Amino acid sequence: MGETGSALPLVGGAVLLLLVIIFGTTSATSLLIERQRLYSLADAAAVFAAESFAPAEVRLGSSGIVAPLTNSGVYQATVFYLRSVGEGNLNEVRLDRAITPDGRRAEISLSSRWQAPLLSDFFGGQLRISVTAQSQVFII
Secondary structure (H helix, E strand, C coil): CCCCCHHHHHHHHHHHHHHHHHHHHHHHHHHHHHHHHHHHHHHHHHHHHHHCCCCCCCCCCCCCEEECCCCCHHHHHHHHHHHHHCCCCCCCEEEEEEEECCCCEEEEEEEEEEEEECCCCCCEEEEEEEEEEEECCCCC
C-alpha cells in the first residue's frame, strides 16, 4: 500500500475547520455590531427620555437642582423617540422597559432579533439580544 491519497482527508479536515472558524468569526462579529447598534438606540432613547421632565416641576433640592421624572413621562418620551427615528437596520425592536427607578434617571431596555449572516448546522439562525441604558440630566 502506498501513501497516495493519504493527504486528502487531512486537507479536507483543515478546510472544514477553516470554514467553521470563518463562519464563527463572521457570526460573532455580526452579533457584536448588532448589539452595539441596539445599545446606541437605547442610549439615545434614554437621553431623550431623561430630558422629558416638565420645566414647571424643576426645583432646588439638597443636592442641587432636581428635574423630577415620572414613569409615564419616560415611557411616552421613549415611545415617541423610537417612532420618530425608526428601527434602522435592526429587526423586530421591542421596548421591554422604560422607567425611572429613582425619579432622576431614565432606564430604557430594548431587545431585537439577530439573525446569523451565514446559516449552518454549527451556528443557529436567530437570537434575541437585549440591552439596558440609563441616563440622567444634570442642570447646572
